[in-house]
Amino acid sequence: AQRVTQPEKLLSVFKGAPVELKCNYSYSGSPELFWYVQYSRQRLQLLLRHISRESIKGFTADLNKGETSFHLKKPFAQEEDSAMYYCALSGGGTQGGSEKLVFGKGTKLTVNP
């Protein structure tokens, strides 16, 4: 079964502190992993995907197949990082279409001044 687990519902850090949002997954195959972010009163948007190996807004995430994890990290959190973060897994491309996503329940990150 495909499953994404985000163990922390809420995470609170101070500005300038490192932050790590945890994500573990269950998938039989080669997964594609994503982090989506939803800022207050905005739509869900892609933050990063593991195949891109990019750093977006200072965030990085490394896929660890041994631990089946895809934790999101940022060395110095900013107040504007406060948002809801969702880890998602691609359920495999459907024929002709694009990925079906399986989401975790999300972690609400609050960065305090």
Added chain:
Amino acid sequence: ETGVTQSPTHLIKTRGQQVTLRCSSQSGHNTVSWYQQALGQGPQFIFQYYREEENGRGNFPPRFSGLQFPNYSSELNVNALELDDSALYLCASSSMFSGNTIYFGEGSWLTVV
């Protein structure tokens, strides 16, 4: 380039009624997916449409149905509404020409009373 737009933004229905939600995909996107997001949960995949055909379905009963039109806009229909159908319904569009990145709309909030 216009983003994904959904209507209505909010609606209230009575148990047993039927509802239609609408989505206009981002310009040039031929794939539309629908997700249900209950309060405190991550989005759950309902189904996807590609070139006007259903192209993958999640674990939702047949009373959830959809359509995609030649201009790639889409409808989600839910019959015999139940209280548990109360949720945010998200439409997402994508295209292989945009690297299959999935773009979400702001959603339609459905309350069933």
